[in-house]
Amino acid sequence: MPDSQFDDFVGRSLSDLSVPVPEGAWERLADKQFDLHCKQTLQHMQSNVSDDLWKRITDSHFDQHIAEQLGNYIAPVPAGSFEQLDDTRLDHFFGNSLVDYEVPVGEEQWDAIADGLLHQHTGNVFDNYEAPVSEGLWNKIADQQFNQHFADKLGNLAVPVSGELWDSITDGQMDAHFQSQLTTIEAPVPEDMWERVKPREKEDRKFFFWMRFPMAAAILGAILLGGICATYFLYNNYNKENKGSNQQEVVRDAAKQGNFNPAQPNNAVENKENISSESNGSEPITPNTQLNRGNSVIPPDIDPAAAESFKKNGSINNGLIEKKRRNSKTPIHSGFQITQNFPNKNLLTSNRDQDEINAASILPVQGSYQAGNTIQNKKFAYPQSIIAKERNEKFTQQEVTTINGHPIQLPKINCPTVRGRNKWDDFNKDWYVDTYVSPDYSIQTINNLSASQQLLKQKDSSEQMQLGYTAGVRLVKPLNNHFLLTTGLQYAQINQKYVYRSENEIKLTTVVTIRTIIRAPGDTVVVRDTSTVQTVGYKNNVEKNRYRSIDIPILLGYQFGRGSLKVGIHAGAIINVSSWYEGVILDSSMAVVPVQKGSQLYKSKVGLGLYAGVNVTKELSKDMSLFVEPYYKHSLDNITSEKMPYQQKFGTVGVLMGVRWSLNRK
């Protein structure tokens, strides 16, 4: 009988039969026999487990049992089960179940994971994850590894800089910053670098963009004529600046040697004075305030315990850019990350408000740090520019690339020959165009050569100076913060009223006369007649004499002032390009004769004149200013030719009123 038949028989016949197991039989039954039996017999049998039985089974017993029984059991997951399981439930399961579970990862497994997958995984999972760095871990990391890490991770990272931040940085600060940082850095220039740079350079040159306008024709002429002078002055100015930069180098060297006194440089003093005066009650930054740069904000002289506290709290962590603060309001200055959160309030800051920035938190600290130098950011006129200026002036490349004594290799920035291009950029920056008009009043000076006194007397009594005007366009090039070079093209017209009396003028008037005529006694006729009545008299004739000229002013100005209002003086020469006269004059017979344009009686080029004016400029925006400039202009030469019996020249006073447009700034 096969077993199956027997089992089937027993199952059907003895399923409800209960037979007591003889005493000692269970002990004699080996476990494996029992297991095998149960497995074979009860494999498909399901029996209800009573509640009481479940309660008697402890979790550990159950877990142990499951682990023993199902440790190597791999059960297929029914189709569709994974789809029904959402990520949170799975994460929750794994988080709870595998939190302490460590599995060694093989070397080949790391290599198999693509960087993108890892970045995606870690970016999503650990974006807001704060992990304490264990003590001594930093010391284990070699500097080279740290630098390599930043170079690899952040080398191509670009962070947008707000426009307001750029505006707050002055050109000089930026240039000085790059010069100080990149002086010794040599970077290979890709072959196509210039091709990529040139179009952008053209777009930035708003000066040439302006050439498209009709006004550019006048500007171009002024540029060509004034260019030589401008270049000369700029060259001189450049030489002066080079001397100044050499002096700055000396200062930097002194700072390297630890002998740097921040109170000595003029700019530093000025900036500190500004800070002190505008901090509105906050404690001024003392000359001993040591400012650090770069990412690290741990002052070297801070108590090691406090520094340790920093690390434990995990707030600043050796200047690492904390990803969790990527979206914070902390401004990023020139690519340098500024941290704000300090655990020790007493030591660094008393307020974590975003508007209040501790000087030590945003300024690199060197040497002794004085606590309590809290400066409210909102009270600074240009806090970033001041900070940048001071840190550029005070610290050297060596100091920047060192954190806690560990050198940092900054990522290389590939810039094509910065110094060479700055000359042209400096020259091409800060061009202004003045468009102006001026009501003028001129005073003429007559010098008699061979004219009769009667003629001069008649001329004097007949001529009355009238209001004239000047209009023009001129280019303004600031040589530095105070000196301006100005040239352009202007048209001036001097008006003169010439009054003379012409005698025996006949005036015709049409009248209608009515006459009552008696043709015969009792025969009366009314005759209406239209006639012309002649009246003789004199006429006061008024002619306008116009002296017109086109001039090129070449002026040097000195300007000073604070804020949007500036005052300056302009002085220089007025070179006459062309002049002509139209009007009437008295001839030797005292008759009034007209003089047309091109007459040989007046010069076509007057020559040189002198100019002096006081300029008041009110800035309306960064692109436009209004200015008023009272001036006096004196012609050195006569306008009359040798054919005239007298010499005549003019001095003119006026008030230029105009608009100054910036060509390079938006």
Next chain:
Amino acid sequence: MKMQVYILMLLSTCLLLGSCQKELSGEFTAYPNNPLNDTIWTATQKPTDGVNSIISDLMPPVEVASVDLSLPTNEIKIGGSDSCRLYFDKGIFVTIENGVITPVKPEGIATIEMYRIRNIGEMIRCMRPSQANGLLTEFAGGFFIRIIKDGKELSLASRQSYLVKWIEAGSDAKTDMRVYYSRESSPTPLYNVMDFNFEWKEDMMAGTNPIEIVEETLSNKKCKVYKMLLSNFRWVSAQRPASANANSVRLTSFLPPNFTNKNTTVLAYFKKQKTVIKLDADYSSRSFKTDLLPKGAEITLVSISKIGSNYYYGEKDISSLDYGTITKIEPEKITLAKIQELLNNK
């Protein structure tokens, strides 16, 4: 941005208002005392009025010759072409001082001054129209004759006369001519000064046939010559009354307002006879008129004006004068020489 534009506009407006003033046109002022501006007529003419100086400008100098008072007869040829001769006998001259004839007879050489009226132009020039006693006359010839001795004007002694012979220019000699002398103001003005009291008076003492027409040979040519025996010096003439006075009509002429009776004289002359009349100024109608012209007459109106130092000349032809003719003359500015030329051709 709007505010900035407004500022620019304001500045531009200020500049325009300040420097772009309007051109002042010449302001005319009439001379207060210039005669041209005087368009007012006068009820009573004054010697200083411009019209009275026209004659002085138009009249040529008199012809001058010498008379030998000791000779029995002096034959004086004046006027050229041997067309006029004067004959003075000895002892016919007296000197009158303060209205009394001096007893001493003038002797020696005296000077004779004479102006001859030969044609229409000279009649106009001397302003001696051919009208007498309110009637038109026709001229045959006229003379201004004066004998001066020692600066004094000589007169004819009582019942003495002198002979004038002349050939009429431009027409044949006419019969029935009568002798006319002039009545002038006292003292007698110069020959070239307007005399408001001048008028022709027929010399009733000249006899029944004072003017003869004789045929003589002058310059180898036979001519009809007037022989007129005169008993007066100064303005004398040979005239006869015009034939058509019965049907006279009024002629009225007016001019533009600049021409008034103070500066303008208007005359009318016949085209076919030596008759010139002067139109009277009518103050009420500011016009000139005459009632002496016959209806149907072919006349020419002439206006001569002197305003300041300027002359104006107007002319208007009337082919047939009608009843109550009213005509306008529009004078034009002209030079004195041109007027003389025009008058010479009339």
